[in-house]
Amino acid sequence: GNSVTQMEGPVTLSEEAFLTINCTYTATGYPSLFWYVQYPGEGLQLLLKATKADDKGSNKGFEATYRKETTSFHLEKGSVQVSDSAVYFCALRTGNQFYFGTGTSLTVIP
C-alpha cells in the first residue's frame, strides 16, 4: 500500500544550525511529494512540492529532492531560525488520495 515514514521528533536545534528531516515513502505508480508545515494553533500550509523524480522543491530556504531510487524526499535547510519552529509533515499524493507522515516537531532555540 501507500505510506509515508518520517523521522520521529522532537528535534531541537540552535539558531543557524543545519536541518534535515528524513522522509521515505512507499507508493504504487508515480506519486507527487509534498512537505507541509503546521505552526501552533493553525492548519497545515504547503511548504514545497515535487511532482516527478529528480525534481527539487524549494521555498523559504527549505529544499527537498524527489529521489525515486531511494524513495526519499528529505527536507533540508542550511540555517534555521526561531521562526521555523513548527511541525513538519511529509506527504504523498497518488490518484485522489493524500497520505501523510506522522509529523516531526522542530524547535529552534536562540
Add this chain to the structure above:
Amino acid sequence: EAQVTQNPRYLITVTGKKLTVTCSQNMNHEYMSWYRQDPGLGLRQIYYSMNVEVTDKGDVPEGYKVSRKEKRNFPLILESPSPNQTSLYFCASSGDRSHNYGYTFGSGTRLTVV
C-alpha cells in the same frame, strides 16, 4: 482572502449527541476533504469529495457522514459521537485536478467527546 473556514474551532460534547462541523471554501475548488489528526498517527483521511454530490470514503470513515450539496460547503456529521472521536479535525480543499498545488487547509476544529 482565499481561505477554508471551519466552525467551530473548539467543541466539547457528550457521547451520542449529534453534531456537525461546517467547512466552507471561497476558492471555487472542486475537491474537498476531511482529516483527523491524532498524536503519533499524523493525518488520516475521513472522507473526500471530487465535486457536488460526489463523495467517497477515506481511510477512517466509520462513525462519520458528509454531504456535498453545494460546491463551497462540505460539512462533517457525527450522528452519534463517541470518545474515540475526540481529535483535531481539518478540512482541506484543492482546485487543481492533479493536486500538484496541494491543499489549502482550514484552521482546525478541536473536538472533545465526553
